[in-house]
Amino acid sequence: MIRFWRNLLLFFAVLAAVKGLVLLLSAGYYERVIHDTRAKTLLLDRQAGRINTVFIGSSRTFTSIDPARFDSLTGHRTCSFNFGVSSFFIPHTFRTAEVLMARRDLALHYLGVELSLPRFDTSIDPFRWEAWEQPRFYLPYLFNAPPDTAGSHSRRAEQYLNTYLFTLLSPALRLRMAVAAHTDDAARRQQFEADLTGSPDGYLPDNHGLDAGTGLGRDSAELPAYHSRSLLVYSRSGNEAVNPEYREEIDRLIGLAQRHRVRLFFYLPNRMTPEEARALIPLFRSIDAQHRLHLPHDPRFDALFLPRFSMDRGHVNYGGSQIYTGLMAEAFVKQMVP
Amino acid sequence: MLFTTASYFAFLLVVLTLWFQTPVRYRWVVMLAASYFFYATWNPGFVLLLALTTGVAYGTALRIGRTPDREAQKRWLRTGVVLVLAPLLFYKYFNFFSATLQAGLKPLGLSGFLPAHHYLLPVGISFYTFQTLSYLIDVYRGYVRPEKHAGIFAVYVAFFPQLLAGPIERGRQLLPQWRHPHPAFSYSDAVAGLQLIIWGLFKKIVLANRLQEYVDTVFDQPEQHYGLGVWLACFFFSFQLFCDFSAYSDIAVGSARMFGVRLSQNFANRVYASRSRTEFWQGWHRTLTAWFRDYIYTPLSKQTRDRRVLYLNLLVVYLLTGLWHGAQWGFIVWGLLNGLWVLTEQVTRPARRAFFERLGFGPELRLHQILSTMLVFTAGALMGLWFRAATFAEGKTLFRHLFVADWSLPASGSSSRLLVIVLGLVGMDVVHRLMDARPIDVLLQQQSRWVRWAYAVGVAELILTLGRYDNVRFYYFQF
Numbered sequence: 001m002i003r004f005w006r007n008l009l010l011f012f013a014v015l016a017a018v019k020g021l022v023l024l025l026s027a028g029y030y031e032r033v034i035h036d037t038r039a040k041t042l043l044l045d046r047q048a049g050r051i052n053t054v055f056i057g058s059s060r061t062f063t064s065i066d067p068a069r070f071d072s073l074t075g076h077r078t079c080s081f082n083f084g085v086s087s088f089f090i091p092h093t094f095r096t097a098e099v100l101m102a103r104r105d106l107a108l109h110y111l112g113v114e115l116s117l118p119r120f121d122t123s124i125d126p127f128r129w130e131a132w133e134q135p136r137f138y139l140p141y142l143f144n145a146p147p148d149t150a151g152s153h154s155r156r157a158e159q160y161l162n163t164y165l166f167t168l169l170s171p172a173l174r175l176r177m178a179v180a181a182h183t184d185d186a187a188r189r190q191q192f193e194a195d196l197t198g199s200p201d202g203y204l205p206d207n208h209g210l211d212a213g214t215g216l217g218r219d220s221a222e223l224p225a226y227h228s229r230s231l232l233v234y235s236r237s238g239n240e241a242v243n244p245e246y247r248e249e250i251d252r253l254i255g256l257a258q259r260h261r262v263r264l265f266f267y268l269p270n271r272m273t274p275e276e277a278r279a280l281i282p283l284f285r286s287i288d289a290q291h292r293l294h295l296p297h298d299p300r301f302d303a304l305f306l307p308r309f310s311m312d313r314g315h316v317n318y319g320g321s322q323i324y325t326g327l328m329a330e331a332f333v334k335q336m337v338p
Numbered sequence: 339m340l341f342t343t344a345s346y347f348a349f350l351l352v353v354l355t356l357w358f359q360t361p362v363r364y365r366w367v368v369m370l371a372a373s374y375f376f377y378a379t380w381n382p383g384f385v386l387l388l389a390l391t392t393g394v395a396y397g398t399a400l401r402i403g404r405t406p407d408r409e410a411q412k413r414w415l416r417t418g419v420v421l422v423l424a425p426l427l428f429y430k431y432f433n434f435f436s437a438t439l440q441a442g443l444k445p446l447g448l449s450g451f452l453p454a455h456h457y458l459l460p461v462g463i464s465f466y467t468f469q470t471l472s473y474l475i476d477v478y479r480g481y482v483r484p485e486k487h488a489g490i491f492a493v494y495v496a497f498f499p500q501l502l503a504g505p506i507e508r509g510r511q512l513l514p515q516w517r518h519p520h521p522a523f524s525y526s527d528a529v530a531g532l533q534l535i536i537w538g539l540f541k542k543i544v545l546a547n548r549l550q551e552y553v554d555t556v557f558d559q560p561e562q563h564y565g566l567g568v569w570l571a572c573f574f575f576s577f578q579l580f581c582d583f584s585a586y587s588d589i590a591v592g593s594a595r596m597f598g599v600r601l602s603q604n605f606a607n608r609v610y611a612s613r614s615r616t617e618f619w620q621g622w623h624r625t626l627t628a629w630f631r632d633y634i635y636t637p638l639s640k641q642t643r644d645r646r647v648l649y650l651n652l653l654v655v656y657l658l659t660g661l662w663h664g665a666q667w668g669f670i671v672w673g674l675l676n677g678l679w680v681l682t683e684q685v686t687r688p689a690r691r692a693f694f695e696r697l698g699f700g701p702e703l704r705l706h707q708i709l710s711t712m713l714v715f716t717a718g719a720l721m722g723l724w725f726r727a728a729t730f731a732e733g734k735t736l737f738r739h740l741f742v743a744d745w746s747l748p749a750s751g752s753s754s755r756l757l758v759i760v761l762g763l764v765g766m767d768v769v770h771r772l773m774d775a776r777p778i779d780v781l782l783q784q785q786s787r788w789v790r791w792a793y794a795v796g797v798a799e800l801i802l803t804l805g806r807y808d809n810v811r812f813y814y815f816q817f
Contacts, residue, residue: 001358001523008351008532014795019802 010086037085043202044081050104052078056093057114059204059274060269062086067201070322072105073329077337080109089116094249101260110263110336112293113253115280116131178251205318222313227305229277233284236296240282247286252290263336267293270304270324271314293335295327305325340811341381341589342543349360349376353498354596358523365519366489369497369597376463376498378629378790382462392495394421396488403484415478420469426467428615429459434665460674461501461815463661466495468629473509482509490516498711499593503814505602505625512599515556518597527598530779533794534592537769537778540797545762546813548755548807549578555748557726560735562737565744567737570751572719575726577763580610582813583623591777603777607770613701613710618718626662630655649685653677667730750792 011173040156044051054066062084070080088219100106198204198258257264269276284292294299300323303309309320315326339346349400354371360368398418402411433454437455440448473494476482485491493516498547500507520527556563556571563571586605605623606612620629638651653674660673694700701707720740757778780788 001355004523004528007529011791011798015798015802018795018799058581119422195516214598 037092040083040085040134041062043200044083044106045079046101048103049107051079051081052107053078053110053112054083054100054106054108055080055112055114056083056088056097056282057112058093058116059084059086060086060271060315061114062198062202062204063317064201064270064314064324066205066321066325069322069325070093070329070332073326074337078332080110080201082198084198084202084204084205085180091245091249094253097253097264098256101256101262101264108262109261110332111257112148113264113266114269115266115284116269117276120258129234179319196225203321205321223305223307223310225274226271226313227302229272229274229307230268230270230301231297232277234280234292239250240285242283242286243279245295246283248278250283250291265291265293265336267295267328269314271319293328293331295331300327339376341586341593342539350593350596354528354753357597361521362521366487366493366516368487369493369516371497373493373496373501377496380461381458381503384463386465387460387463388496389492391422391425391688392465393469395419395474395495396485396491398422399474399484402477404469407527411740412479415474416513418474420468422474425460426463428455429463431661431665436495444582445537448767465504465506466501466813468626468662469506470505471658472506472633476509482513485513487517490789493684497594497599499590500601503583503590503812504602504623505587505590506629507601507625508808511602515599524598526783528596529790530783531592531596533586533790534595534777536794536797536801538585538588539801540585541581541588541671541766542802542812543805545759545766546578546582546585546732548759548762548804549574549581549652552748552751552755552759553578555751557728557732557736560727560732560739563736563748564742565746567744567747567751568739570747571736572723572740573715574759575722576715576719578811579722579725580605584672586610586812586814588778592779595779607773607775608767611711611767613707613715614714615676616683618714619676619680626659630659633713634658641816652681652684663725668724668727668733671733672721672725675724679721680718701807751801762804767817781812 002052042232043053053067053070055067062082065080065082065084066082067082071078083100088096093113093116096112100108101111254264266284266287268280272280303319304323307322309316310315313321339349349372353368355366356372357365374385374388377388386403395418396413398421401414403420405411405414436454473482477484485494490513494507494509497512553575570617583804584605591601592757602625604624605626609618609621610720612618612621629816635651635655638654639648642648656673656677657670658673659676660671663669663672691701694706700707701710720737723736724730724733729738767789769778784794785793
C-alpha cells in the first residue's frame with residue numbers, strides 16, 4: 001500500500017508541475033485582463049478624487065445601477081461608480097469595501113454594498129486575491145448557519161471544496177482569457193475588456209459578458225417567484241434567524257466606515273434566489289435604518305420583474321436598470337443625504 | 339457525495355485504507371458503515387428505508403431457504419417481492435397511477451381521492467430494489483443460497499460504489515466476494531481502479547457535462563428551438579446519456595476494483611455505433627437488460643412457442659423498461675418505440691437480408707454497416723427525444739420542430755463549444771476502438787509504464803482544463 005500512496009502523491013506532483021508550467025507560460029498573457037476586480041479598480045483609480053459614491057456588488061449590481069442616471073437624480077450631489085463584478089459575493093465584496101474605505105486618495109463619501117450569500121458554484125478566479133481568503137469567512141459562516149439552512153450549506157461546502165480545488169489547479173480560465181486578450185481583432189479585444197469593466201463609470205448597460213443564452217425563455221415563468229420573494233422584505237418580520245458570523249462582519253464594516261468617515265449602507269440584490277431571500281431579508285432587517293437602503297414599494301418596483309425589463313431571471317435589462325436606479329436614487333436622497 | 343467531487347475521492351481513499359487495515363472478518367463493518375454514511379450524505383432519512391428493505395429481503399430469503407415446501411416458498415417469495423417493491427411503487431409510481439386513474443374516472447364524477455404525495459424519490463431506490471428482488475428470486479430458484487450473515491448481506495445491498503445507479507449485481511456474483519474478500523491490498527487492482535475512475539471522470543466532466551449544456555438549452559425551451567438545433571440536441575443527448583451513465587459505471591467499477599471487488603461491465607465500449615437496436619440493447623445498461631430478460635421475459639416465455647406471444651412478451655419487457663425509468667408517458671412511449679423497433683428488426687431480418695443480398699449490398703459490406711449504424715443511431719436519438727423531454731407535450735413540440743427548416747443554433751452551440759465537444763467525442767471513440775471489447779485498465783496493462791503515466795496525467799489535465807463542474811449530478815440518479 002505504501003507503493004500505491006507514494007505513486008499517488010507522485011501523480012499529483014506531476015499533475016501540479018504540468019499545471020505550474022502551463023501557468024508560467026501563460027501568465028504574461030492574461031495579467032492585463034484577468035483580474036476583473038483589478039480591472040475595475042484601475043478604472044476607478046483613473047477617476048480617483050472625483051468619485052464620491054461607490055456601489056459594490058455582484059452582476060446584479062453591475063447590470064442594474066446606472067451611475068449617470070443615479071447622479072442626475074440625486075441632483076449631482078453624488079458622483080458615483082459601479083463596482084459590480086460578475087460572481088462577486090461576500091466575503092470578496094466586504095473585503096473590497098474595506099480596502100476602498102481605507103484609501104485616502106479616494107474622496108469617498110458614500111459606499112453601498114450589496115448583500116449576498118457566499119457562492120461557490122461558479123468559477124472562482126484563483127488570481128482574484130480574495131479567493132485565497134475565502135476559508136477565513138466561509139468556515140465560521142458555515143459553522144454558524146441556522147439549523148434550517150444547514151443542509152443546503154453542507155452541499156455548498158462540497159461545491160466550494162470542489163470548485164476551489166479544481167479552479168486553483170485549472171488553467172482553463174486563464175487560457176481562455178489569454179486567447180481573448182491576445183486576439184488581433186481590436187474590436188473583439190475591446191469588447192472583451194468592456195465585459196469585465198463595463199462603461200467608464202463601471203456600469204454594464206447590456207448583456208455582453210453575461211451569457212444570456214437565447215433570452216428569457218422558460219426563465220420568464222420564474223419571474224413571479226422572484227417577485228414574491230423580493231416582496232417579503234415589505235411584510236412584517238417574525239422571529240427570524242440571522243447568521244451571527246455575517247452579522248458580525250456587517251458590524252465590523254460599519255465600525256470601519258465610521259472610523260473612515262464614510263457613509264456606509266447595505267442594499268438587497270434586486271433578484272434573489274430562495275436561499276438568498278431566506279437568509280438576506282432577515283439580515284437586512286437586522287441592520288439599523290441608517291445603514292440600509294430600503295426601496296419604496298410602488299408599481300415601479302413590481303415592474304422590475306416583468307419580462308420586458310428582464311435580461312434573464314437573475315438580472316434586469318437596460319430598461320429595468322433605469323427603473324431600479326431611479327428607485328435607488330429616490331431612497332438614497334430620502335435616507336442618506338442630509 | 340458525488341463521484342465527481344474531491345470529497346468522494348478523499349472518502350474513497352480513507353475507506354480503502356481502513357478496509358485493508360481491518361482484519362478480514364470485520365471488514366464488512368467498515369464497508370457497511372462507509373456505505374451507509376455515503377448514502378446518508380444524500381438524505382439521512384432514506385437510510386432507514388434502505389435498512390428496512392435489506393432487513394425484509396434478508397429475513398424472507400432465510401425463510402425461503404428454510405422451508406422445504408415449494409408452495410410455502412412461493413408464498414414467502416411473493417410476500418418478499420411485495421414488501422420490497424412497495425416503497426418503489428409508492429415513491430415512484432403512486433402519483434402517476436393516481437393521477438391517471440382520477441383522470442379516467444373524472445367523467446363519472448369521481449375525483450379527489452388518492453391525493454398525490456410530495457415525498458422526494460429516494461436516490462438509487464430503483465437500483466437497490468431490483469438488486470434485492472433478483473436475490474430473492476435467485477434464492478427461490480436455488481441459484482444462490484440464502485446469506486446467513488446479515489452484515490454481509492447488508493453490504494451486498496448497500497455497497498456504496500454501485501448503490502445509486504448500479505450495476506445491478508446478482509447475489510451469486512457479488513456475495514462470494516463479500517464472504518471472502520481479498521485479504522491483502524493489490525497494487526495492480528488499485529491502479530486499475532484509478533485508471534477506470536479517471537476515464538469515467540473524463541467522460542462525465544468533460545463530455546457529458548459539456549453536451550448537457552447544449553442539450554438543456556434546447557430541451558428546457560422547446561418552444562424556441564427548431565430544425566438543426568433540435569436535431570443536434572437529439573444526437574447530443576444520445577452521447578450525453580452514454581457518456582454520463584457509462585462514466586458512472588466506470589467510476590463504480592473502478593472504485594470497487596480498488597477493494598478487489600469485481601463488478602459487471604454495464605456498457606459495451608462502442609454501443610453508440612451499434613448496427614441494430616437489438617445489438618444496442620445487448621451493450622446498453624446490460625445489468626438492467628439482463629434483469630428484465632431473466633426475471634420477466636424468460637418466465638413469461640418459457641411456456642410458449644407461439645411467436646405472437648413471444649413478440650408480445652418482448653413488447654411488455656420494453657414497456658416495463660421504459661416504466662422503470664419513471665412514471666411518465668414519455669418513458670412509456672420511449673419503451674414502446676424501442677420494443678417496436680427491435681420487434682420489427684427481428685421479424686424482418688431474413689427478408690431484409692435476402693433483399694439486400696439480391697441488390698449486392700449485403701450486411702458484410704462496410705458501407706452497409708456504416709449506413710446501418712447511422713440509421714440506428716438516428717432512430718435511437720429520435721426515441722431519446724421522448725426520454726429527455728420534460729413532459730409528453732414538450733416532446734410533441736420538439737418532434738414537430740424537428741421538421742421545420744431552420745439552420746440556426748442556440749448560443750450554447752457556438753463553434754468553439756462544438757469544436758471541443760466533437761474533438762472530445764472523436765478522442766473517446768479512438769480510445770474505444772483501441773479498447774475493442776476490453777475495459778481500459780486491460781488495454782493499459784499491455785502498455786509501457788510511460789504510456790500508463792502519460793494516460794493518467796494527460797487525461798487528468800484534460801479534465802481539469804476542459805471540464806465543466808456545474809452540472810455535477812449524474813443523469814441516472816433521478817431513476
